[in-house]
Amino acid sequence: MIKQERHVLVIFPHPDDEAFGVSGTISTYREMGIPVTYACLTLGEMGRNFGNPPFANRETLPQIRKQELLKAAEAMGIDDLRMMGLRDKTVEFEDDEKMVKLVADLIEETQPSLVISFYPNLSVHPDHDATARAVVRAVRRMPESDRPTLYTIAFAHNTKEVLGEPDIIHHVEGAAKKKLATMNAHASQTVWMMKDMEKRLADQDPEALKWLHYERFYTYRWDRDFE
Amino acid sequence: MEPVQPAHLQELIDSFANKDVYIHLETTNGSYASHFKEGFFNAGAFIRNVVVKYELGKVAGESPHRIGLKLPYGWVYAQGITHYTLDEHGRLLMAGLDPEGKLAVSLEISETPFTY
Ligand SMILES: [Zn+2]
Numbered sequence: 001m002i003k004q005e006r007h008v009l010v011i012f013p014h015p016d017d018e019a020f021g022v023s024g025t026i027s028t029y030r031e032m033g034i035p036v037t038y039a040c041l042t043l044g045e046m047g048r049n050f051g052n053p054p055f056a057n058r059e060t061l062p063q064i065r066k067q068e069l070l071k072a073a074e075a076m077g078i079d080d081l082r083m084m085g086l087r088d089k090t091v092e093f094e095d096d097e098k099m100v101k102l103v104a105d106l107i108e109e110t111q112p113s114l115v116i117s118f119y120p121n122l123s124v125h126p127d128h129d130a131t132a133r134a135v136v137r138a139v140r141r142m143p144e145s146d147r148p149t150l151y152t153i154a155f156a157h158n159t160k161e162v163l164g165e166p167d168i169i170h171h172v173e174g175a176a177k178k179k180l181a182t183m184n185a186h187a188s189q190t191v192w193m194m195k196d197m198e199k200r201l202a203d204q205d206p207e208a209l210k211w212l213h214y215e216r217f218y219t220y221r222w223d224r225d226f227e
Numbered sequence: 228m229e230p231v232q233p234a235h236l237q238e239l240i241d242s243f244a245n246k247d248v249y250i251h252l253e254t255t256n257g258s259y260a261s262h263f264k265e266g267f268f269n270a271g272a273f274i275r276n277v278v279v280k281y282e283l284g285k286v287a288g289e290s291p292h293r294i295g296l297k298l299p300y301g302w303v304y305a306q307g308i309t310h311y312t313l314d315e316h317g318r319l320l321m322a323g324l325d326p327e328g329k330l331a332v333s334l335e336i337s338e339t340p341f342t343y
Contacts, residue, residue, distance in 0.1 A: 046253075048329040048330045048331075049330075050228070050322065050329070051328040052324060052326065052327065052328030054228045054310055054322070054328060057312060057320045057322065058253075058320060058330070058335065059314060059318065059320060059335070059341065059342070060314075085343075087343055089273070124259060124262045125258045127258075157262070157265070
């Protein structure tokens with residue numbers, strides 16, 4: 001059961017961060033008529049997949065990934081996509097207050113009932129953790145009664161030890177096509193993975209089907225704040 | 228980008244010598260290296276849009292090549308360069324790609340600044 005929302009604000013640092021574990025949820029919200037704003041902080045400028053023979057170089061990659069992000073947004077039905085202009089791998093080195101303000105301004109403008117991002121310090125990539133810290137801090141500063149709900153994703157190896165099992169499980173089978181289209185939109189990042197995934201899905205591999213049909217989140221708990 | 232042709236790359240490197248040029252230099256194992264391989268010591272470095280003027284630049288070794296730039300008071304070098312291109316903006320882009328096509332090192336030289 002996916003709860004009704006007034007407005008959903010999704011904040012991730014890289015194009016494709018939304019694809020693997022949130023695109024089914026986003027697509028479903030859009031089908032429910034819920035406005036979704038996706039703020040993507042960088043264009044994944046420092047990605048490493050250039051292919052062999054290479055299809056891109058360090059200077060052309062951002063434009064390729066920008067086009068992929070636009071395509072992914074279209075696949076999910078997102079009409080409010082924000083590209084925030086930071087550089088991949090540098091988010092943690094930005095001024096912390098500037099990052100909080102960036103998030104606070106997005107919240108102020110879009111008045112979301114739900115924010116979706118990473119969980120601080122359990123999200124492996126330094127940009128993920130830095131984004132998550134800024135999101136949590138911005139929401140924490142709001143009066144408790146005004147705070148949007150915060151759904152987070154985490155995938156560090158010790159996630160279960162720290163957070164236990166996710167409390168929110170979305171059944172998104174109805175959006176499976178859109179989820180696959182979103183994954184495929186980010187071809188420069190996913191083409192290798194998707195070859196394998198499509199084979200596993202064709203073979204009805206239970207793990208692959210579970211990935212496609214369910215998305216899992218930890219509701220951020222203010223009584224167990226990360227700092 | 229094309230596989231390095233050392234003589235041609237040497238000509239291109241020579242053409243940027245004794246000029247103020249912007250440098251992009253990067254080494255990386257990827258941000259997920261120690262996630263996928265527990266205990267992996269992940270190290271890398273990145274500089275972008277630092278201006279230098281080199282008096283001598285050389286392509287050395289067999290592929291993957293080493294590139295060294297001698298500055299009046301120092302050095303820049305990159306190891307593991309496999310591919311290069313002179314792009315439509317006249318920038319010399321060099322990269323070291325592993326067999327899967329993942330970038331491990333890159334060195335770029337331009338007379339105009341790179342984007343942010
Ligand atoms: Zn990411």
